[in-house]
Amino acid sequence: MTQDVMNLCIVRRETQADVVVIDLADPGGADLPAYEAGAHVDVHVGNGLVRQYSLAGNPAERGRYRLGILLDPASRGGSAAIHRTFRVGESVLVGRPRNHFPLVPEAAYTVLIGGGIGITPLLSMAHALLAAGRSFELHYCARDQTRAAFLTELAEPAFAARTHLHFDDGPADQRLDLAGLPPAAPGTHLYVCGPTGFMDWVVAGARQAGFGEDRLHREDFRAAIDATGDAFEVVVDGRTVTVPSGLSIVKALAEAGITVEVSCENGVCGTCLCTVLDGIPDHRDTYLTDEEKQANDQMLLCCSRAKTPQLVIEL
Numbered sequence: 001m002t003q004d005v006m007n008l009c010i011v012r013r014e015t016q017a018d019v020v021v022i023d024l025a026d027p028g029g030a031d032l033p034a035y036e037a038g039a040h041v042d043v044h045v046g047n048g049l050v051r052q053y054s055l056a057g058n059p060a061e062r063g064r065y066r067l068g069i070l071l072d073p074a075s076r077g078g079s080a081a082i083h084r085t086f087r088v089g090e091s092v093l094v095g096r097p098r099n100h101f102p103l104v105p106e107a108a109y110t111v112l113i114g115g116g117i118g119i120t121p122l123l124s125m126a127h128a129l130l131a132a133g134r135s136f137e138l139h140y141c142a143r144d145q146t147r148a149a150f151l152t153e154l155a156e157p158a159f160a161a162r163t164h165l166h167f168d169d170g171p172a173d174q175r176l177d178l179a180g181l182p183p184a185a186p187g188t189h190l191y192v193c194g195p196t197g198f199m200d201w202v203v204a205g206a207r208q209a210g211f212g213e214d215r216l217h218r219e220d221f222r223a224a225i226d227a228t229g230d231a232f233e234v235v236v237d238g239r240t241v242t243v244p245s246g247l248s249i250v251k252a253l254a255e256a257g258i259t260v261e262v263s264c265e266n267g268v269c270g271t272c273l274c275t276v277l278d279g280i281p282d283h284r285d286t287y288l289t290d291e292e293k294q295a296n297d298q299m300l301l302c303c304s305r306a307k308t309p310q311l312v313i314e315l
Contacts, residue, residue, distance in 0.1 A: 249305070
């Protein structure tokens with residue numbers, strides 16, 4: 001499987017706090033591929049780096065994709081390079097939208113909770129819910145107001161009545177109180193995106209309030225990779241390499257002198273996708289769809305393992 005890549009142009013750039021907001025468009029003015037709220041795209045940063053960023057705009061607007069990219073102090077090169085080098089008029093390679101964080105359209109009520117840059121996919125959800133006439137509320141948590149982006153957009157009349165801002169340095173009565181969220185009625189769904197610890201806190205509070213797992217939705221591009229499990233063998237180009245517990249296939253192959261191109265190393269971007277000729281993978285990525293995983297004819301080597309003693313793959 002390959003993912004189509006588009007050559008788009010940066011038509012707008014604005015810095016809001018520690019976030020750079022970028023609009024991308026087709027150089028010829030053509031409509032961009034449609035996407036559903038919650039989708040993300042792969043952005044080719046340069047020097048082989050591919051990073052995933054949520055689409056933060058209105059899904060109904062086909063002429064532009066909007067991204068909000070935080071300058072991460074722990075950047076491995078992606079966000080820092082974008083803040084430093086992405087300028088209006090330049091071209092950027094971008095993958096077609098993929099969505100592992102979709103809205104449930106029939107929900108009677110939707111609660112959106114974003115922590116920091118986790119607000120980005122929730123903005124597209126808010127646009128979609130407004131357009132569909134659905135009931136929802138949006139909570140945006142940040143350390144302080146000077147570090148929050150998209151505040152002007154959220155202050156617009158359509159959003160203002162549904163938006164609640166929570167700043168860590170503000171008065172106690174404006175901080176997010178999970179006990180004060182809407183009751184966990186059967187038709188209510190909750191979505192959260194942000195730092196892992198923040199999401200864990202929100203999800204734990206929602207579970208305590210009675211939300212079932214089928215009505216809790218979270219997205220994390222930095223999920224920890226689980227490399228546990230029994231050792232197995234990987235056969236590639238006639239060579240057999242043992243992959244022990246605790247070591248990824250990519251690292252085991254590297255130790256054997258076989259290089260696999262990687263980027264995110266979190267099972268999100270698809271850079272290390274390979275063909276499976278024999279054996280059954282233990283898929284641990286978020287890149288492949290459920291249908292693609294069931295076919296067992298491809299896998300991501302940075303995070304997945306094996307359900308059989310041996311895998312035969314083709315790079």
